[in-house]
Amino acid sequence: MIQQRESFLNNIAKALGRDVNMANKPELKWQYNPQSSTLINLSKNELLQLFKSQCNTIHTNYVVSKVADLKNELKHRVELNGGGPVSLWKDERFAEFGLQSLIEEEWPALNVAVNEWNPDIGAANLTQAKRSNVGITFSDMTLAETGTVVLFSNSGKGRSVSILPKTYIALIPQSTIVPRMTQAAQFISQKVKNGEAMPACINFISGPSNSADIEMNPIIGVHGPIKATYIIISDR
């Protein structure tokens, strides 16, 4: 439902000295376009190096792993961050990247509670995520310039997994790394223009939560995760 639109827009048009325009799409004819040339000539390896250097700036640990080592690396990183409980997305990529046995067998055998996002249990997912020590998601797109992972929410990919637990771990296939937010914006905008369904939430996440609100002192960890780790998967 939309309320009071007509009079509101009429006021605007009147102030602009013309009739209201709700039908004729204005042409986007830009004279400048600096974003299209920023960082676009970097090789795959240079993008990785840029991404890694940015991790230091955003207070985020990173490690590069091959698919074959990923299971042990993830297990190790969870231990380093204090262990479970662990919350993670219901995401086919966990199986594709060989993590199913860790999730279904090894962690339970070690008494590490695993809460896979489960649409059938509704709000109980949030309670589990709130109690979790570590939240784990894959990155859907990754931005080299800023060390950013981009997450598209859906039924299995709850927003809470990356914000409620104390530690956030992102699994980042190197193939998802693009130069900067420009490429993500172009990708999303194209989807909109194609009439594809938008996720209700897209999160661009760059490291742990932080603040400088007290005497401009940097504080890591406020409402969101206190620690963040990126595991970059180099051969996928």
Add this chain to the structure above:
Amino acid sequence: MPIKISNNRFKDIVHSNLQDQFMRSSMSGAQDGLRLSRLKIINELGDWEEWRSHGEEIRKHVLENLDYYLNELSDNVEKLGGYVYFAETAEEANRYIEDVARKKKAKKVVKSKSMVTEEIGLNKHLEAIGIEVVETDLAEVILQMDNNDPPSHIITPALHKSKEDIRKIFMEKLNYTKTSDPTELARHVRETKRDDFFTADIGITGCNFAIAESGSVGIVTNEGNDRLTTTIPKTQITVMGMERIVPTFEEFEVLVTLLIRSAIGQNITSYVSVLSGPKRMEDVDGPEEFHLVIVDNGRSKILGTEFQSILHCIRCAACINVCPVYRHIGGQAYNSIYPGPIGIVLSPLLGGYDDFKDLPYASSLCGACSQACPVKIPLHQLIHKQRQVLVEELDEVPIQEEVLYKTFGLGGASNVLYTTSTKMISSLMKTFIKDKKYISKGFGPIKEWTSNRDFPIPKSERFRDWFENRERRIKE
């Protein structure tokens, strides 16, 4: 008037703030740090001037086509299942939000930081009808706990408070028992506020930029409180100033790039969230109901005027971070929720000249603000225009100033009077000279100046005499 933050006189607040050494060192320290970080990060980006020009053309285009884009945005929010309310006034916006709260039988709302909700006085309105309002941004928590102390900066609103002040506030209001270490203080807020997100009926946010093509709202933060505010409560209300909109994701990205670098001197914040309507049927978390309140509150009166470009502002505070006047008097001196150069231009336009007629004179017109603005708003020229409006249209000239300029006009029109008076100045001033170095207690036109700082003594030789003597010396 919610834009106005106190009933104190501008002069009185300035005088009092100039005695506050902590506040002054805090402002100057923050300005220096943010300015240097900003310069470094914009250099890393590459051709900053081209980015600024692109930002300017985007903002100009949006304002010129605002009706089209607001129509497109609202259509798209509705298609996603959201509600859109166009509020011409603060009262209308508050009343609509009150109605939503009443329908939801809401007892508690959580808020992430939002200037426009400050502008419309939403907290007071909701509290007056018995709803608990919980601010969740760390600085806003501090200010709310300190008897709703007003903000002193757009990006870091509690900049005027020391960590010892904050510790004391938390001890009184949040049962805090630890030290003044900033991390310990922040952890306490994390612990005490976490449950509020789960017990709140409504989450209220502002909006950095709405995206017309998709019906989305974009929110940029560092702390993650906006993410919790928009993820956990069942109802989300986002309030936006009507001008905070872009056509597509591509312009959103450009403005976010400009905003973050200009605001905090980093190339990114921890979180940039793009939210499109309520959660989808199959989603688990996210709001079941989404309301977008688009606020005019005086903005349309600025459209089509010589001040239109002030609506290009993206609220980065870069102008505040370079302003030499803000540096000394602090944000609260402007008596507006919008301090610094942006506040000087915007506050009288939104809040009226009666309350803010002193502000246009709180500027050196040095132009640093215009140079810093990432979307090239000619701020110092707009401040100058504000002075013109005060003098030429509103006849708001202080009587002393009027007498002074009339006298100067008379004196300047007569050679005899001008020569006599300028020769007398040096002798007259001798009475006020302290230690033969400076004047510390002036009179007439320099009284205001010397109430805050010293005035250099006039030379005994007038410029004209010096010039004539110089010519003579050269000929000899």
